Every structure is written in structure tokens, then in C-alpha cells.
Amino acid sequence: MTVYAGPVxxxxxxxxxxxxxxxxxAQRIAFHLLKLPKDDALRLANAxxxxxxxxxxxxxxxxxxxxxxxxxxxxxxxxxxxxCVVEEPRDIVAVEKTGEFKGRYHVLQGAISPIxxxxxxxxxxxxxxxxxxxxxxxxxxxxxxxxxxxxxTAMYLGRLLKPLGLKVTRxxxxxxxxxxxxxxxxxxxxRALEGRRELD
Amino acid sequence: MSRGTLHRDEAVVxxxxxxxxxxxxxxxxxxxxxxxxxxxxxxxxxKSKFGGRLEPTSHVAVQLYEGRELDIVTQAETIDRFxxxxxxxxxxxxxxxxxxxxxxxxxxxEVNPRLHQMLVGALRTLDASDSPLVVPAFxxxxxxxxxxxxxxxxxxxxxxxxxxxVAFDLDAGGLLCRTCRRGQSVSPEAVxxxxxxxxxxxxxxxxxxxxxxxxxVDHLATRAxxxxxxxRLRSVTVLDH
Numbered sequence: 386m387t388v389y390a391g392p393v394x395x396x397x398x399x400x401x402x403x404x405x406x407x408x409x410x411a412q413r414i415a416f417h418l419l420k421l422p423k424d425d426a427l428r429l430a431n432a433x434x435x436x437x438x439x440x441x442x443x444x445x446x447x448x449x450x451x452x453x454x455x456x457x458x459x460x461x462x463x464x465x466x467x468x469c470v471v472e473e474p475r476d477i478v479a480v481e482k483t484g485e486f487k488g489r490y491h492v493l494q495g496a497i498s499p500i501x502x503x504x505x506x507x508x509x510x511x512x513x514x515x516x517x518x519x520x521x522x523x524x525x526x527x528x529x530x531x532x533x534x535x536x537x538t539a540m541y542l543g544r545l546l547k548p549l550g551l552k553v554t555r556x557x558x559x560x561x562x563x564x565x566x567x568x569x570x571x572x573x574x575x576r577a578l579e580g581r582r583e584l585d
Numbered sequence: 586m587s588r589g590t591l592h593r594d595e596a597v598v599x600x601x602x603x604x605x606x607x608x609x610x611x612x613x614x615x616x617x618x619x620x621x622x623x624x625x626x627x628x629x630x631x632k633s634k635f636g637g638r639l640e641p642t643s644h645v646a647v648q649l650y651e652g653r654e655l656d657i658v659t660q661a662e663t664i665d666r667f668x669x670x671x672x673x674x675x676x677x678x679x680x681x682x683x684x685x686x687x688x689x690x691x692x693x694x695e696v697n698p699r700l701h702q703m704l705v706g707a708l709r710t711l712d713a714s715d716s717p718l719v720v721p722a723f724x725x726x727x728x729x730x731x732x733x734x735x736x737x738x739x740x741x742x743x744x745x746x747x748x749x750x751v752a753f754d755l756d757a758g759g760l761l762c763r764t765c766r767r768g769q770s771v772s773p774e775a776v777x778x779x780x781x782x783x784x785x786x787x788x789x790x791x792x793x794x795x796x797x798x799x800x801x802v803d804h805l806a807t808r809a810x811x812x813x814x815x816x817r818l819r820s821v822t823v824l825d826h
Contacts, residue, residue: 405605499681500600500641500688502819533640533671540674541824561631570636571663 393419445516447492447509449474457489464488469526470513470542472496472535480528491516496534497541505541517549524552531558590651594618595664597704598643599688603629610655611639612688613647616701620691623649623656635661642667642680644705667712674824676711679720681820683707689814690727699730716791717799721806722782729783733813735759737779750776753805755812769805774798
């Protein structure tokens with residue numbers, strides 16, 4: 386139902402396409418923007434334009450980046466021998482927050498999902514293989530999601546990389562810190578038991 | 586069916602879609618209500634109560650709250666984990682082909698307990714054995730369930746059952762003798778396997794080791810399913826290398 390003047394309705398429609406924004410919220414945001422001073426509104430418009438203009442994928446690791454190389458790939462202090470393979474650029478942020486990892490990353494831009502027709506060819510697998518030798522990588526950490534697609538991806542990459550004589554590791558699975566044992570599902574708890582460690 | 590009621594059912598998770606920030610829509614093949622789409626809230630969070638229970642291939646007991654468009658999963662408990670399927674890439678790919686087929690065949694709102702039962706059975710078999718004929722047998726059996734049971738005991742054209750059958754035609758829906766032959770040619774070993782699968786000797790067929798004939802039956806089954814669905818199965822080719 387179109388009740389607003391053309392440009393306002395266009396704005397509402399565009400906002401309504403954003404994730405998590407329903408028609409009602411779109412309307413609310415649109416009216417907020419209408420009320421805003423022109424400068425403030427244009428700053429938002431400009432930020433979007435700049436992002437779309439300048440941000441691309443890093444040519445090495447496929448993280449989002451301003452320019453051909455992302456900040457992590459261009460940082461000389463990072464360990465070049467270890468690469469952490471993740472599904473999405475957002476996963477890099479999650480791993481970075483831990484402060485436990487000092488190597489570089491490789492973003493696959495997805496995970497294997499046969500039912501959706503996504504196989505290795507649709508992911509940045511060839512690009513990963515091409516990095517191994519020139520960068521002198523000797524450990525690959527498979528840091529894909531611990532769900533069925535992520536596991537399938539890790540298995541596939543493991544099978545591909547192992548014969549190359551590299552150290553291939555998979556991130557551990559287990560119980561989240563601060564949780565209750567009784568709510569853990571069998572798979573997670575099973576994995577946690579399997580991956581138990583001796584106390585020192 | 587009335588809204589706002591709770592249902593308990595048994596289901597296999599066919600596939601999932603991301604929804605919003607941390608939710609997923611899970612497509613379930615339930616025993617009591619056919620294909621159902623339901624929202625699993627917060628399932629992508631690490632501390633979700635569902636954990637890994639609502640992933641494709643999982644066989645679960647669920648409690649669903651009936652919503653306006655989509656149901657909501659309120660509880661889920663594992664019945665079968667299918668560990669070997671999850672931890673073996675090749676079996677996972679094969680399981681995916683079965684899930685994709687079940688997803689394509691099942692219609693929402695159409696109760697089909699037999700399909701559910703066959704899928705659970707096939708997944709259990711795949712989890713326990715590495716027989717090359719699990720998936721093709723499932724394909725042939727569901728086609729038969731759908732009313733497309735191929736003729737494998739006599740020539741589908743002339744009805745002769747005392748001659749050797751040498752070809753399979755998808756349009757005719759069965760095997761053909763030398764005189765009527767058209768479509769794809771099949772070996773005598775493959776014919777024997779087809780007769781085992783569709784003639785109530787499934788266990789015998791599942792015990793057969795991989796051979797060119799099992800490969801033939803597999804290929805033919807995939808083509809027959811694709812012919813029936815009128816679309817390609819994505820899962821089949823994705824991991825072929």
C-alpha cells in the first residue's frame with residue numbers, strides 16, 4: 386500500500402530491504418531521517434557511497450579491505466607461517482577479539498553445503514592452495530563453524546592439505562564457558578569428552 | 586489445525602536457512618505432519634539450548650508451537666546422531682542427496698509417514714554401512730512410493746519376461762528387451778541388482794561390494810529421480826572430484 390509521496394515511499398522500501406528491518410521499522414527510520422538536519426543525513430549517504438566505492442576484498446586473504454591488501458596481510462608483525470581459515474570476514478573479528486592468534490587469515494567466503502549446491506569450487510579454496518608455498522605457510526588452522534557445513538568444509542580441506550606435508554589443525558569443540566552441563570547437547574558433550582585434557 | 590497449540594513429533598532435519606541475527610528456519614520431515622518449516626530461535630548462538638541437534642541429517646524428537654506462518658521449535662531431543670554420516674565427507678554428501686530428494690518430494694501440509702520412515706531407515710543404514718547402494722536403493726524405493734515403480738522383471742514395452750533385459754528407458758519407466766531396446770543400456774549385473782532392490786531383497790543388495798554394476802545402478806537411480814523431479818540434484822555433483 387503506497388500512502389506516502391514517491392521519494393518517501395522509495396526510502397521506506399529501500400530501508401525495508403535491510404536485514405532485520407520490517408515495514409514498521411522502515412517507516413520509523415525514514416521519518417527519523419526526514420527530521421534530521423541535512424548534513425547528518427548526507428553523512429550517512431556519503432558513508433554508504435564511500436564503503437561501496439573503496440571497500441573490496443583483500444586480494445590475498447579475501448577479508449574486506451580498503452585497497453588490495455587488508456590491514457592484517459600488510460602487517461609485518463604477524464606470523465606468516467600460520468594461516469587461520471575462516472568462513473566469513475566477521476569470523477576474523479571474532480578470532481581477533483581473543484588476542485590468541487598472531488598469524489594471518491584466509492576467508493573462504495562460505496562453507497560446503499551440497500544441498501545448496503555450494504562445493505569447493507564456489508569457495509576460495511584454490512586461492513588458499515596458491516598461498517601456501519609463496520608465503521611459507523607450515524600450519525593451517527581450520528576455523529570454520531562447528532556446524533555440519535563447517536565440519537564438512539574442514540574435512541574437505543583436511544583431506545586436501547594433509548598430503549602436502551603441512552600441519553593441519555582443527556579448532557577444538559566443547560562446552561561454552563559459563564554454561565551448564567545438563568543443557569549441553571550430546572554431540573558437544575561427546576566432543577568435549579573426546580578432547581579432554583590432563584590437568585597439570 | 587488450530588494455532589497456538591503444541592505438537593510433539595519425530596522429525597528429520599532436511600535443511601536449514603539462516604534467519605535474522607541468530608535464528609534459523611529448519612525444514613523438518615515429520616512423521617505426523619509431513620514437511621514442516623519451523624523457526625529455531627537463537628540456534629546459531631554458542632550457548633543455544635539446541636546445540637548441534639537441529640542440523641541437516643539430525644533425527645530428533647521435537648516440540649513445535651504452531652505459529653501463523655511458521656512453527657517455532659520449543660524443544661528438541663536427539664534420537665539418532667548419525668555420527669558416521671557427520672564425520673565422513675563422502676557419506677555426508679550422499680546423505681545430502683537423500684535429504685534434497687525428500688525435500689523436493691515432500692509437500693508442506695501433506696502427511697507422508699512412509700517417506701519419513703524410509704528416510705530414517707536409509708540414514709541409519711548409511712550410518713552403519715558403507716554400501717554403495719544405500720542411496721540408489723532409497724531413490725528407487727521413494728520413486729516406487731511416489732507411484733513411479735519402474736518395471737524391472739519384464740520388458741516394459743512388450744511384456745516379455747523370458748528374455749534378457751538390456752536397456753532402461755526413463756520415459757517408458759522400466760527395463761526393455763533386446764527387440765524393444767532404447768534409452769540407456771544396462772548390464773545383466775545391474776539388472777540383477779535392480780531386481781533385488783525392488784523385489785524385496787534389499788539386504789542382499791546392500792551387501793554387494795562396489796563394482797561397475799553398483800555404479801551403474803547408482804547413476805541410473807539419480808537420473809530417474811531427476812527425471813521424476815524435473816530438476817537436477819545439486820548434492821550429487823558438488824563433491825565429485
